[in-house]
Amino acid sequence: MNTADRFRTHTVENQPPPLAPYDAWATDLPLREAIRREGGGWAEDHLAAFGPVAGGELMELGVLANENKPRFVPFDRYGHRIDSVQFHPAYHAIMALGIRHGVPSFAWRHAERTGAHVARAGLTYLHNQPEQGNNCPLTMTYACVPVLRHQPALARDWLPRVTATEYDGRFVPAWDKPGNTIGMGMTEKQGGSDVRANTTRATPIGQAGAGQLYELVGHKWFFSAPMCDAFLVLAQAGAGLSCFLLPRFAPDGSLNAIRLQRLKDKLGDWSNASSEVEFQGALAWMIGEEGRGIATILEMVALTRLDCLIGSSAIMRQALVQALHHAVHRRAFGRRLIDHALMRNVLADLALESEAAVALTMRVARAVDAASRDAGEAAFARLATALGKYFVCKRCPPFVNEAQECLGGAGYVEESMLPRLYRQAPLNSIWEGSGNVQCLDILRTLEREPASREAFFAELDEAGDGHALLREEAARLRNLLAQTQDRELRARFLAERMTLALQAALLLRAGHTAVAEAFCRSRLGDEAGRCYGTLPATADLGTLLGRAWPAAAD
Known part of the structure; x- marks a missing residue:
């Protein structure tokens, strides 16, 4: 036996191949359908071009940018105060790619087209999956536009640069x-x-x-x-x-x-x-x-809250992709992980949650897009943005943790990306107003703007004929909202039930019976579980998995 063979302890096998590079657009059927459904289908070529970037180059840059934290440099070498923050080149490359593809500017540069904010939401959803730290400046750059328009002179000077597709990270004056x-x-x-x-x-x-x-x-x-x-x-x-x-x-x-x-x-x-x-x-x-x-800057906050919803949906999607990729390639007890009944239930439940999140996200983006032209959509946007920001952001941390469990110990190791997603998952529920702030906003909107309540129930009623459980939930919500006593105390319960009903309505109207049926029975009905992996035996797990990840349909 030669020396190499003598000390060889094992052959590495039963490990999934690297995920990246992959096409984050082509592999995401629920996203593509939601974009078309909500009016952004005309931008599919632009989104399709960004899909391989999000699932390829940005994945690698995200690792480097997080391994090399920004550094505060208060003084230069000569003692002059400069208050500079220095970043790794990977971070600047991420920013440049996002701005070049229109993450902060696409909606404003195509404002004359219906669905521009939906298409832009799709770009943001893709861009946030490989690395979400850049979401902060890109979101605020996107959301500042309505505020700057309050001052025409400043807007004329600043907006051409704010909506440009060129990134310049130099520490020099903006002009x-x-x-x-x-x-x-x-x-x-x-x-x-x-x-x-x-x-x-x-x-x-x-x-x-x-x-x-x-x-x-x-x-x-x-x-x-x-x-x-x-x-x-x-x-x-x-x-x-x-x-x-x-x-x-x-x-x-x-x-x-x-x-x-x-x-x-x-x-x-x-x-x-x-x-x-x-x-x-x-x-x-x-x-x-x-x-x-406050009134002035709230125009910015309304858009940044939309991006909190997009960001949490994107984190959930990437966590799901990581879990599905692992389960398709990893074997245990003689079978692929994804072929074990209980693991299929967990993964299908995560896929269902992710599809419901992206359906709500893109519906809210359509309402934001139409708000300046349609009073009903504006009223719906004011309520639905807060509902989605509250509930989807709350669902994100346990979602990522469940995806980690699908990988076992490997999901707890930084190299898997899931610990980074888990660290990031709580942010969007805190940023731009914590859960309680969102719930109080929901109550104020319901009380002061009857049109928002009408728009919400109209959304439910349009789909209510599709499922008895949704009709029952809508009736229950009307009764609950008529009760004024202890309303603030019950605000979180109301927000949760309203969001679940809205997601059910959107999935029913999307026309995929297996998806909508599984959601209604597992979220609205008596079969609803508290944890992921509790879908009823009647759920079409194969359809849910195949829609989420093409390789999972094999």
């Missing part, structure tokens, strides 16, 4: 770049979600009012994506809390007085940076009416 990214700073130490408690002060340099230059003194406890070219922030002016556009460099080209204190040591992705800052006389332009800062 010296072909494209810009936008961040946000709302919360402070003493207030958190209660932004009316903000203490940052804004003093006019000369004339006061919308579009004028102010000096900001104060702080932000969460200052998202500090490397962006400008930020939308809230500060107290003479008439109350107001919205401002704060550039990284002052109008004269010098470094603005934004002092980074430290980068946050976050639970989630490690590729992006969040920070704490102080404003020591930083210059910013007022956006919108003085004292109406």
Whole structure:
């Protein structure tokens, strides 16, 4: 026996091949159908071109960007204060690919076409699967557009760069770049979600009012994506809390007085940076009416909440893909994992949850797209965005954990990607308003905007004839919403039941009987389980698995 054979302990076998590269668009039938159903089918060529990028190059870049965290550099080598955040080249490459393919800009550059926001949601869904740290600056760059339009002069200057398809990561003034990214700073130490408690002060340099230059003194406890070219922030002016556009460099080209204190040591992705800052006389332009800062910036928040819904749906999809790929190729006890009855139930249940999430996501994107043209869709968007943001984001962490279990111990190892997805999974339920904030928004919308309630039940009624369980759930919800006592106490229960009913209606209207039947019986009926893998024996597991992943249909 030669030396090599003598010390060979085993042959590596029964391991799945690498997943990437794969086509994240071509392998996702529920996504393709949802895009067509909600009016974005005209952009399929654009989405199809991005699918191999999302499942290939971006997967590799995501690993590198998370292995090499951003670094805060407060001073240059000569002692000058620069407050710079330095990133690994992989992060810049991810940003460049996302911007080139239109993740932040596609909807605005095609605003004249119905379904532009749906197509853009599809791009974001694909882009968020391999690496979600970049979602923060890309989302805020997308969502800032309606806010900047409040000031036509600023919009004329900034929007061409904000909606450009060129990325420039240099640390130079925004106006010296072909494209810009936008961040946000709302919360402070003493207030958190209660932004009316903000203490940052804004003093006019000369004339006061919308579009004028102010000096900001104060702080932000969460200052998202500090490397962006400008930020939308809230500060107290003479008439109350107001919205401002704060550039990284002052109008004269010098470094603005934004002092980074430290980068946050976050639970989630490690590729992006969040920070704490102080404003020591930083210059910013007022956006919108003085004292109406919350109303102004909420136009941005409405879109960033949509992206929280997209982001959680995308994380769930990628976790499902990882689990299915493993189960198709891994054998245990003489059979492939996916051929074992209980594992098939778990995987099919995850596939059902993911399909329901993407169906709701794209329906909300259609409502957002149509809101400026259709009052009914605008009313539906206000309610459905909060419902989806609450429920889908809440379902994401246990979903990823279940996918980890499908891989066993391998799913707990960083190389599998699932630990990164698991760390990221809780973020979207916290970002842009935690679960309780969403539920309170839902209650306020139901109380103050009867049209939103009418739009919600119209959605259910259109599909209600398709299943008795949905008809029963709709009747139950009408009774529950008529009860005003202890409504806040019951808000989470109401939000959960409303979202499940809405998802059931969307799946029924999509026309796939096996999918809709399995969802209604496992989410609305007496057979509903608390954990994944509790689908009834009548569920068509093969159809659910085949729709989720082509290789799972074998």
